[in-house]
Amino acid sequence: MFYFYPVLRLFGLSFLPEGNWDLGKLRELVSDSFYAQTLWFTTWQATVSTVLTMALALPGAYVFARFKFRGKSLLQAFTTVPFVLPTVVVAAAFRALLGPHGLVNDWLMAGFNLSSAPIQIDRTIWFFLLAHIFYNYTVVLRIVGGFWAHLESDLTEAAQMLGASGWQAFRNVTLPLLWPAISAAMLLIFIFCFSSFGVILILGGPRFATIEVEIYRQAVHLFNLPVAAALSLIQIIFTFSLMWIFTWLQRKTAVDLNPVSQVASQVRAVSKVQKITVRANVCFMLLFLGAPMLALLIRSLTADGGFTFTFYTALFQNRSQSIFFVPPIEAVMNSLLFALAAMSMALVLGTLAATYLAGPKNRGTSLLDPLFMIPLSTSAVTLGFGFIVALDRPPLNLRTSVILVPIAHTLVAFPFVVRSLLPALRGIPRSLREAASVLGASPWEVWRTVDLPIVGRALLVGAVFAFAVSLGEFGATVFVARPQTPTMPLAIFRFLSQPGSLNYGQAMAMSSILMLVTAAGFLFLEKFRIGTIGRF
Amino acid sequence: MVLLEVSNICKKFNSKLALDEVSFSLEEGRILCLLGPSGCGKTTLLRIIAGLEAPDKGKVVFDEIDIAAIPPHRRQFGMMFQEFALFPHKNVFENVAFGLERQRRTPQEITLLTSQTLDLVGLKGFGQRKINEISGGERQRVALARSLAARPRLLMLDEPLGALDRALRERLILDLRSILKKVGVTAIFVTHDQSEAFTISDFIAVIDRGRIEQIAAPETLYLRPKNQTVARFLGFNNFLEGIILEDGGVQTKIGVFYPDSGKGNKDDEVTLLLRPEAARLIDALTQPADNETIISGMVQERLFHGRNYHLSLKTETGLFLTFEVSNQTPPPQKGKPIRLAVGPAGMAVEPVSVKEQK
Numbered sequence: 040m041f042y043f044y045p046v047l048r049l050f051g052l053s054f055l056p057e058g059n060w061d062l063g064k065l066r067e068l069v070s071d072s073f074y075a076q077t078l079w080f081t082t083w084q085a086t087v088s089t090v091l092t093m094a095l096a097l098p099g100a101y102v103f104a105r106f107k108f109r110g111k112s113l114l115q116a117f118t119t120v121p122f123v124l125p126t127v128v129v130a131a132a133f134r135a136l137l138g139p140h141g142l143v144n145d146w147l148m149a150g151f152n153l154s155s156a157p158i159q160i161d162r163t164i165w166f167f168l169l170a171h172i173f174y175n176y177t178v179v180l181r182i183v184g185g186f187w188a189h190l191e192s193d194l195t196e197a198a199q200m201l202g203a204s205g206w207q208a209f210r211n212v213t214l215p216l217l218w219p220a221i222s223a224a225m226l227l228i229f230i231f232c233f234s235s236f237g238v239i240l241i242l243g244g245p246r247f248a249t250i251e252v253e254i255y256r257q258a259v260h261l262f263n264l265p266v267a268a269a270l271s272l273i274q275i276i277f278t279f280s281l282m283w284i285f286t287w288l289q290r291k292t293a294v295d296l297n298p299v300s301q302v303a304s305q306v307r308a309v310s311k312v313q314k315i316t317v318r319a320n321v322c323f324m325l326l327f328l329g330a331p332m333l334a335l336l337i338r339s340l341t342a343d344g345g346f347t348f349t350f351y352t353a354l355f356q357n358r359s360q361s362i363f364f365v366p367p368i369e370a371v372m373n374s375l376l377f378a379l380a381a382m383s384m385a386l387v388l389g390t391l392a393a394t395y396l397a398g399p400k401n402r403g404t405s406l407l408d409p410l411f412m413i414p415l416s417t418s419a420v421t422l423g424f425g426f427i428v429a430l431d432r433p434p435l436n437l438r439t440s441v442i443l444v445p446i447a448h449t450l451v452a453f454p455f456v457v458r459s460l461l462p463a464l465r466g467i468p469r470s471l472r473e474a475a476s477v478l479g480a481s482p483w484e485v486w487r488t489v490d491l492p493i494v495g496r497a498l499l500v501g502a503v504f505a506f507a508v509s510l511g512e513f514g515a516t517v518f519v520a521r522p523q524t525p526t527m528p529l530a531i532f533r534f535l536s537q538p539g540s541l542n543y544g545q546a547m548a549m550s551s552i553l554m555l556v557t558a559a560g561f562l563f564l565e566k567f568r569i570g571t572i573g574r575f
Numbered sequence: 576m577v578l579l580e581v582s583n584i585c586k587k588f589n590s591k592l593a594l595d596e597v598s599f600s601l602e603e604g605r606i607l608c609l610l611g612p613s614g615c616g617k618t619t620l621l622r623i624i625a626g627l628e629a630p631d632k633g634k635v636v637f638d639e640i641d642i643a644a645i646p647p648h649r650r651q652f653g654m655m656f657q658e659f660a661l662f663p664h665k666n667v668f669e670n671v672a673f674g675l676e677r678q679r680r681t682p683q684e685i686t687l688l689t690s691q692t693l694d695l696v697g698l699k700g701f702g703q704r705k706i707n708e709i710s711g712g713e714r715q716r717v718a719l720a721r722s723l724a725a726r727p728r729l730l731m732l733d734e735p736l737g738a739l740d741r742a743l744r745e746r747l748i749l750d751l752r753s754i755l756k757k758v759g760v761t762a763i764f765v766t767h768d769q770s771e772a773f774t775i776s777d778f779i780a781v782i783d784r785g786r787i788e789q790i791a792a793p794e795t796l797y798l799r800p801k802n803q804t805v806a807r808f809l810g811f812n813n814f815l816e817g818i819i820l821e822d823g824g825v826q827t828k829i830g831v832f833y834p835d836s837g838k839g840n841k842d843d844e845v846t847l848l849l850r851p852e853a854a855r856l857i858d859a860l861t862q863p864a865d866n867e868t869i870i871s872g873m874v875q876e877r878l879f880h881g882r883n884y885h886l887s888l889k890t891e892t893g894l895f896l897t898f899e900v901s902n903q904t905p906p907p908q909k910g911k912p913i914r915l916a917v918g919p920a921g922m923a924v925e926p927v928s929v930k931e932q933k
Contacts, residue, residue, distance in 0.1 A: 468658070468660060470656040470657070470658060470660035471660045471662060473625075473627050473647070473654070473656070473660070474654065474656055474660040474661075474662075474721075475648075475662075475673065476627070476646075476647045476648045477625055477626075477627070477647050477648070477650075477652055477653065477654040477722075478648075478653070478673050478674035478677055478721070478722075478725060479648045479649075479651065479674055479677035479678060479725065480648050480673075480677050481646075481648050482648075484648075484677065485648075488662075488673070489662060492664045493663070493664050
């Protein structure tokens, strides 16, 4: 079991030092009302985000599950893009749309001759709640919609034949069957929002602090490492238990039901109500998910009302005299290199881990399954923080090493690879491997000739996921990246936190590049997506 | 020559006994069928022989070598799986060639042997088809070709027709036997369908709850089932308890029967089996022939099955019996009295050894 040793070791190293401090600090924390408030706020905003997302996205999931319409697959691919966008880009996009100098405000001000921006949601709760919904919309669409599409419509029909009204059939048949998927989606969204960092840091401003943001502040601004460590620990415990529930739920959802081919269960919208439902949802998706991205692009291309490439060209010049300043184009190069390195490492580790998990069920696999999800649930900030705390002394003194960034990215990307591969590997009937074995293939040959070719696409999905995750990773990178080697999200963050329209424009430009790269990667992936692979 | 010798195999799953002291041997070139209801342990036995499971106890000796330590991929056995387990990412040719490639044959040999095997199963020219482009029957043939191509020393077939519809099954089972016999391969065939078993095998082992109840040639099994378990599994339902008389007849509640294959001594308690096809319809006036016994009763059910009628009747003593009678003379309607004559010849009656142990 050599392969997950490095992972565990990294975890051990990053968490153990904290373990020594936490007891006293933990008590302090609990008694301090400010932190209790932070915890309360974190939970509160995560709950509200989750509920709002569910409310807005469930109709969309229904439409996707039950109806056929033109451009559906394209739209489906499109809705995935927000989810894979780096948080920094999402934040930047929302600023570009609704910020004080955002598109909508500019238009409204120009249109009605207002002296001040009419929409004042910058630095309010609504701003990042919106961003959270934007971000997680597709999670509902994927998990619930996918599950819904596989539910036999016979069941609803059978209920109706037995005298249930449409609503009763939904409540008594569809909803209970969907419940595992819904709860899994809710849990996942909750976890994401709970450990939300970039969005709140950039959109929420100093007034709001989730635990994640507080960890960052304590560690970076106040240098109060023990408090930060204790906070991380609380968060890890919290998210890990949620994650454990999630994998448990997911395993439950995986068994039931005989899946029907989606085509059979989907119809064209016929009646007026159906047509309106479909159109309304499609419009909502396009508007809600598309507008911020479009605003970002427009913002990056306009200055003082004119069309310009200034911001893009500015990316290649060093205007600042700061010694820490690195030409932005170098950040792009850094990002790409880190992403490549992280992708390869995550692929190797992820493949090994998934192969182990897909093997015979035992205590090891049921324990490790959620364990491998830790990096996904552990906030990136905690991870980055753990890195600098743990790796700054022998035997592993990597604090100053560039290698730290790809390693951190690998850990963040690793669960995505595992999640993409696992369903594919589990989906291979045991008899296929046995057939190969009886025909004379050694275990290694079985893996090479049966497993590998069949999960090839899933591997590709995992690779692009890993690449995109690394490209957009912000929370951990903020800690571990050397000032001389920033990545794209870091550069965007710097631009955003500096005043001036040029900086703002450059942030928009770089966000646009990052968005296009990730979006292109994922649209490319949609072509290769098969079945449930790539969902998690 | 005995090729395979299985002795005292035991296997538990979650403390439930799946195989209980199973022993049998198989000669080279013969086809043995493991017949039993689902969950009786027949597939487990097959997987143990293939090396896919390890027995808790017992020995598998193949060609005079104990093969316990040999992993499945070194045994040079062939196996046809229930759902065929064809590799979806390979085409027909690549599937069939898989075993040959593992033997490190030259490309020429692989091409030659693969196409020969495809010819043998009647799939000439199918090599480049994809697995999801061919029909169920064709898949079955590909699976057979794949397990035969590498010339296995022992071929195992795990309900190879289970996934197909009835009409196709009946056609393919005959092809299967002729192909297996043409190749001359020693084979073990697992099924729960007795007609399949009768068609394909040289010997049948009836397995129930992890134990082999009887191994015999199909005719012997049909004519002389060793006990009620075997008989019931062959579809026989008419059992009568009786005592052997001095003249060899068996005294039962509904009369004396004269089985032609009776064994046992006077006063032995036996269970008499009346095969469903053993009865013929006679009218109220006709006298039975010598050694025939008359059964009279009321028709409970009368179903037309084309070639024959399925009758169930209740005797005067309250016994329920079922028979298949020829469609030449239509039997009386439901609720009407009926007379049947049951003769001793061949398929008439069969004492089922000594009375079942309770």
